[in-house]
Amino acid sequence: MRMSFRSVALAAAGVVAAAGLVVAGATEAVAAPNFQVPFACNTVVTAATFSGHSPANAVDFQRSDITGMPVLASAGGTVSRVANEGDVSYGRWIEINHGGGYTTRYAHLSAQQVSVGQSVSLGQQIGKAGATGGVTGPHLHYEQRLNGTVLKAVLDGRAVPYYGHTSFTSHNKCGGNPYSPTEVCGSDYSVIDSHALTGGTVYLLYAAGTGRNCVATIKSTSVGTASAVSAHLQVEGSTQVTDSGSFAYYAGPVSRAAGSTCVKWGGSVGSSAYTSPYEHCG
Structure with a gap:
């Protein structure tokens, strides 16, 4: 069965990867997108997770020069929220709907560069990192959600450790394998x-x-x-x-x-x- 699947993959990998479909018998389920670090290819950032974070499984991306850095879509989808909470909570934030119940959120932005209903592709710039909302310093607050529940994040197939500070190198839109x-x-x-x-x-x-x-x-x-x-x-x-x-x-x-x-x-x-x-x- 694996060899048969791969034969199909060689002919239609782009379609399968984009749709994210996993078929088991007559039932069709949607697999999680292959979420990427939401910064430009080869950018190194620290993924910080800690007890007491709200929501608990959110990730704070940190870097000394993060202010104004382009923030990229970590998977393709449709922009579902573009909001500004002012000096509290998320501040300026964006939500992308990836289908199948999966969404991502990007908060404390200094700039928002997309609008609700807009289609975005993996690696497309959606805003810039900043320090808006209820923060003590600049960083990017990031969430992966399924049906509204915040999941423990997985980036490029690598599970983000909980809890700690872990270095990640972005492979977002570096080109290549789906x-x-x-x-x-x-x-x-x-x-x-x-x-x-x-x-x-x-x-x-x-x-x-x-x-x-x-x-x-x-x-x-x-x-x-x-x-x-x-x-x-x-x-x-x-x-x-x-x-x-x-x-x-x-x-x-x-x-x-x-x-x-x-x-x-x-x-x-x-x-x-x-x-x-x-x-x-x-």
């Missing part, structure tokens, strides 16, 4: 490690509910054109499992139950390859 590692492995997986290759990145993911690891290699060059790519996973004491071939977007998913057993993982894009030592043992 697939994220969680889209390849499944929404119950979270990225726990990664290694950059020339032409892509290999990811190790873990599903806490099942104790399974998954490896996926996501291409960043020759995207949409079939070329050599692989992903492999070995649970200590077992044989290595590999997915390799000429693929347009990714290799994997390669998944095995590991529990508290160490795993060796890796992958390749062309001649660039990586294999980890045995690690992630508990």
Whole structure:
């Protein structure tokens, strides 16, 4: 079934990624968009989460020179709110409806550059960061919501840690692959490690509910054109499992139950390859 899906993906990845549809039997559900950091490609920001934040799962993006920085849509959608609360709460803020019940909010803006009903694409500038509303300093307040409930944020397939201050590098509108590692492995997986290759990145993911690891290699060059790519996973004491071939977007998913057993993982894009030592043992 995986190979059949990927054959379809090679022909119509753009349509599937844009729609975000996951089909199981006769039922159709909408998967979460592959939300990106809401700043320009390669911008490094600190994602701050803390107990007592309102709402609890909101993220404050911080950076010393953040005032006036362009704020980008973290996924495509339709602008559903453009409001100004004055010197309290969100201050100037924007909400984008991404379909399927998913929305994102961007608050404390110094400028709003879109209007309600406007369609926006991933990476489109919607405003500028600032310090409006009830704040003590400039930052971007950011939320991911599902049917009005604020979710723990996931950015480019990487779960934001709660609670702490974590550095994130934006891959928003850098061009390239429409697939994220969680889209390849499944929404119950979270990225726990990664290694950059020339032409892509290999990811190790873990599903806490099942104790399974998954490896996926996501291409960043020759995207949409079939070329050599692989992903492999070995649970200590077992044989290595590999997915390799000429693929347009990714290799994997390669998944095995590991529990508290160490795993060796890796992958390749062309001649660039990586294999980890045995690690992630508990």
